[in-house]
Amino acid sequence: MGVIIDKELCTGCGQCLDSCPFEALELEGDFAQVNDSCTLCGACAEACPEEAITVPEVERAQDGRAAQAKGVWVFAEQRGGQMPEVVAELLGQGRRLARELDVEVGAVLLGHGLDGMAGELFALGADVVYLADDPRLAEFNDDIYCTVLARLIAEHRPEVFLAGATSLGRSLIPRVATAAATGLTADCTGLAIDPDKRLLLQTRPAFGGNIMATIICPDARPQMATVRPRVMKRGGRQDGRQGRLVAVSLTPEDRAATQVLEVVQALDEQVNLTGAEVVVTGGRGLGGPEGFDLVRQLATALGGVVGATRGAVDSEWIGHAHQVGQTGRTVAPKLYIALGVSGAVQHLVGMQGSDNIVAVNNDPNAPIFDVAHYGIVGDLFEVAPAMLNRLKTLRGQG
Amino acid sequence: MKIAVCIKQVPDTANVKLDPETHTLKREGVESIVNPFDLFALEAALRIREQAGGEIVAITMGPPQAEAVIKEAIGYGVDEGLLLSDRAFAGADTWATTAALAKAIEGLGGVDLVVCGKQAVDGDTAQVGPGIAQRLGLPHVAFVKGFREIENRRLVVERQMDDGFDVVEMPLPGLITVVREVGEPRPPSLKGKMRAKKYAIPMKDAAQLGLEAGQVGLAGSFTQVVKVFAPSHGGERHRLEGPPEQTGAQVIDALVDNQVIMLGS
Numbered sequence: 143m144g145v146i147i148d149k150e151l152c153t154g155c156g157q158c159l160d161s162c163p164f165e166a167l168e169l170e171g172d173f174a175q176v177n178d179s180c181t182l183c184g185a186c187a188e189a190c191p192e193e194a195i196t197v198p199e200v201e202r203a204q205d206g207r208a209a210q211a212k213g214v215w216v217f218a219e220q221r222g223g224q225m226p227e228v229v230a231e232l233l234g235q236g237r238r239l240a241r242e243l244d245v246e247v248g249a250v251l252l253g254h255g256l257d258g259m260a261g262e263l264f265a266l267g268a269d270v271v272y273l274a275d276d277p278r279l280a281e282f283n284d285d286i287y288c289t290v291l292a293r294l295i296a297e298h299r300p301e302v303f304l305a306g307a308t309s310l311g312r313s314l315i316p317r318v319a320t321a322a323a324t325g326l327t328a329d330c331t332g333l334a335i336d337p338d339k340r341l342l343l344q345t346r347p348a349f350g351g352n353i354m355a356t357i358i359c360p361d362a363r364p365q366m367a368t369v370r371p372r373v374m375k376r377g378g379r380q381d382g383r384q385g386r387l388v389a390v391s392l393t394p395e396d397r398a399a400t401q402v403l404e405v406v407q408a409l410d411e412q413v414n415l416t417g418a419e420v421v422v423t424g425g426r427g428l429g430g431p432e433g434f435d436l437v438r439q440l441a442t443a444l445g446g447v448v449g450a451t452r453g454a455v456d457s458e459w460i461g462h463a464h465q466v467g468q469t470g471r472t473v474a475p476k477l478y479i480a481l482g483v484s485g486a487v488q489h490l491v492g493m494q495g496s497d498n499i500v501a502v503n504n505d506p507n508a509p510i511f512d513v514a515h516y517g518i519v520g521d522l523f524e525v526a527p528a529m530l531n532r533l534k535t536l537r538g539q540g
Numbered sequence: 541m542k543i544a545v546c547i548k549q550v551p552d553t554a555n556v557k558l559d560p561e562t563h564t565l566k567r568e569g570v571e572s573i574v575n576p577f578d579l580f581a582l583e584a585a586l587r588i589r590e591q592a593g594g595e596i597v598a599i600t601m602g603p604p605q606a607e608a609v610i611k612e613a614i615g616y617g618v619d620e621g622l623l624l625s626d627r628a629f630a631g632a633d634t635w636a637t638t639a640a641l642a643k644a645i646e647g648l649g650g651v652d653l654v655v656c657g658k659q660a661v662d663g664d665t666a667q668v669g670p671g672i673a674q675r676l677g678l679p680h681v682a683f684v685k686g687f688r689e690i691e692n693r694r695l696v697v698e699r700q701m702d703d704g705f706d707v708v709e710m711p712l713p714g715l716i717t718v719v720r721e722v723g724e725p726r727p728p729s730l731k732g733k734m735r736a737k738k739y740a741i742p743m744k745d746a747a748q749l750g751l752e753a754g755q756v757g758l759a760g761s762f763t764q765v766v767k768v769f770a771p772s773h774g775g776e777r778h779r780l781e782g783p784p785e786q787t788g789a790q791v792i793d794a795l796v797d798n799q800v801i802m803l804g805s
C-alpha cells in the first residue's frame with residue numbers, strides 16, 4: 143500500500159522525493175514512483191505543487207465511541223506519595239483543552255494512604271478526582287494499575303486521557319491503551335483541539351527529532367497521549383478550590399502478578415536533569431574529564447546541573463546519568479548552555495525545547511548554532527571563564 | 541526456557557543529516573540497522589539462555605529486506621528467526637504492530653519470556669512491549685536495567701525509574717523491555733555468521749497469522765498521521781563573534797537583561 147500518484151498530473155519535478163522522510167519515492171522516467179517504505183504519512187501530498195499525490199482513504203472500523211465519550215482525564219502519577227511536576231503541567235494543559243471542549247477535568251489517582259492528595263489535585267485544576275486507595279496499589283505494578291484504569295475508562299468514557307511521559311507513564315499507559323483498545327501517541331510536545339470534530343491534535347517529534355508529526359485518533363476513545371515533562375506550562379494553583387471526590391474500589395480478584403521487592407531512591411545517580419532550571423552541558427570539545435571542572439563551575443554559579451553529550455559519556459569523562467538526548471534525558475530548562483557540543487540530531491532532540499540556548503563552539507558551522515539563541519564562535523576555554531568573570535563582577539564578587 | 545526477542549529494522553539515524561536550508565532529512569545512502577536498543581534485548585536474551593538454557597527466537601515485522609536483521613540476530617547466536625511481512629502491514633501504528641507480533645508469539649507456542657528493546661529509535665514510542673504483554677495477558681516490567689535472579693519460573697529484575705530503581709519479581713511467562721545498562725552486546729560469532737548465511741528465514745504474512753486486512757497496517761490502526769513538518773527552532777538568534785572576554789560578557793549581560801539569569805541569588 144502506498145500513496146497514489148496521478149501520472150496525468152505528475153511532472154517529475156522531484157519535490158516529493160525531498161519531502162519524504164522515509165525514502166519511499168523514486169523517480170522513474172518522468173514520474174514519481176512509490177515503494178514499499180511508504181507509511182502513508184502524506185508529507186509528499188503536501189509538498190507536491192501539482193496536487194498529483196493523494197493518500198488513499200482506508201476504511202476503519204467505526205464503533206460510535208466518539209459520540210458518547212466526554213471529559214478530559216489526567217493520570218495523577220505518584221510514587222510514595224510524591225507527584226512528579228508533570229502532573230501539574232498536565233492539569234494546566236487539561237484545563238485548557240477542557241475549556242475548549244466545554245467539559246470537566248478528571249484526575250485519576252491510584253495508590254495507598256494518599257490522604258490530602260486529592261485536595262492538591264483540586265487546587266491544581268481537577269473538577270473530579272477518582273481515587274483508588276488500596277494496599278494492593280501501594281507499589282507500582284503495571285498489570286493491576288492497568289486493570290483499574292481500564293475499568294474506570296470503560297465505565298466513565300473520557301474522550302481525552304493524558305499522562306506524563308515519565309518512566310512509569312511510558313510503561314503503564316501503552317498497556318492501558320491496549321486494554322481500552324484505543325490509540326496512543328507517545329511523548330507529545332504539543333496538544334491542541336480541532337473544535338469541529340472534537341479531535342485532539344497531538345504533536346510529537348519522530349525520527350529522533352528530525353521531523354515533527356501531528357497525529358489524531360479519529361474514532362476510538364479515549365484519545366490517549368503521554369506528554370513530555372517540562373514542555374507544557376503548569377496551571378495556576380488555587381488553594382481551597384473544591385471538587386467531587388469519587389472513591390473507586392477494587393474487586394476481590396484484582397491482584398498484581400509482579401511484586402515490587404524494593405524501591406531504591408538513587409537521585410544522585412540519576413541527576414535531576416529533567417527538573418533543572420539551568421543545564422550546562424559539556425561535549426567532546428572539553429578535551430577530557432578535567433574539562434568538566436569548568437562546566438561544573440559554570441553550573442554552580444548559575445544554580446544549575448551538569449549535562450553531557452553521548453560523545454563525552456562514551457569517552458567515559460562523566461556518567462551516563464548526565465547524558466542529554468535521544469538515548470539520555472530530555473530537558474527543557476529556562477537556560478541551556480552547550481560547551482563544545484557539535485549538535486548532532488540525537489542531542490538536539492533532548493534539548494531543543496529549552497527556552498534559551500547558548501552555544502560555545504569554535505567551529506562556526508557546527509549544527510548546534512542552528513538551534514542556539516546565542517551562538518558564540520570561540521574557544522570554550524576562553525569564553526566560559528569570561529562568562530564566569532562577568533557573573534562575578536555583576537554580583538559584586540569580582 | 542523459550543525466549544522470543546522482538547527486533548526492528550530502522551534507518552541509521554546517526555547518519556541522518558538535516559538539510560540546513562530546508563530542515564528536511566537528507567537520507568541518501570543511509571543504511572538500515574538493527575534498532576540499537578534491540579541489540580541490548582538480544583544480549584539480555586543470550587545471557588538468560590546461558591543461565592537457564594532453552595532457545596531464542598528473533599521476530600521482526602517489516603518489509604522483505606528486514607530479513608537482514610534476522611540474519612544479524614542469528615549471527616549473534618539466536619536459535620531461530622521469524623519474519624512477518626505483508627504489504628498490508630504498511631502504515632501500522634503500535635496497536636496494529638502489537639496485533640501482528642502478539643499473534644506471532646502465540647503461534648510459537650509455549651514462550652516463557654518475551655524480550656523487547658526499550659524503544660525503537662525511529663518512532664521512539666516505547667509502546668510495543670507493554671502492548672504485546674497486554675494482548676497476551678502477560679505481566680510485564682519495562683526499562684529493565686539488570687537481573688538479580690533468573691529462574692525457569694520467575695525473574696527478579698531491576699526496573700529503571702525516574703527517581704532511582706525498583707527491584708521487581710515477575711512470574712513467567714512474562715515480558716520485559718530492556719535499557720542499555722543490561723549489558724553491551726557481544727560481537728557476533730564467526731560460527732553464527734556462517735549459520736546466518738545459510739539460514740532460511742521462516743516468513744508469515746497477515747493471513748498466516750490469522751489476521752484480517754482490517755486488523756493490520758494503516759487500516760488496523762487507531763492513530764493517523766495528519767501532518768509532518770520540520771521542527772521549528774523558535775526565538776530570535778544572535779551570533780556573537782569577537783574576543784572571548786567580550787562575547788562571554790555580552791551573553792551574560794543579555795541573559796541578565798532578559799531575566800533569564802537572576803543576579804540576586
Ligand SMILES: Cc1cc2nc3c(=O)[nH]c(=O)nc-3n(C[C@H](O)[C@H](O)[C@H](O)COP(=O)(O)OP(=O)(O)OC[C@H]3O[C@@H](n4cnc5c(N)ncnc54)[C@H](O)[C@@H]3O)c2cc1C
Nearest residue numbers: 425426427451452453467468469470482484486504522554
Ligand atoms: C542511536 C543513537 C543515539 C544517540 N543518542 C545520543 C544522545 O542521547 N545524546 C547525545 O548527545 N548524543 C547521542 N548520539 C550521538 C550523537 O550522534 C553524537 O555523536 C554526539 O552527540 C556528539 O557528541 P559531542 O557533540 O560531544 O562531540 P563531537 O560531535 O565530537 O563535537 C565536539 C564539538 O566541540 C567543538 N570543540 C572542540 N574544541 C573546542 C573548543 N576548545 N572550544 C569550543 N568548541 C570546541 C567541535 O567544534 C565540535 O563541534 C546518539 C547516536 C546514535 C547513533
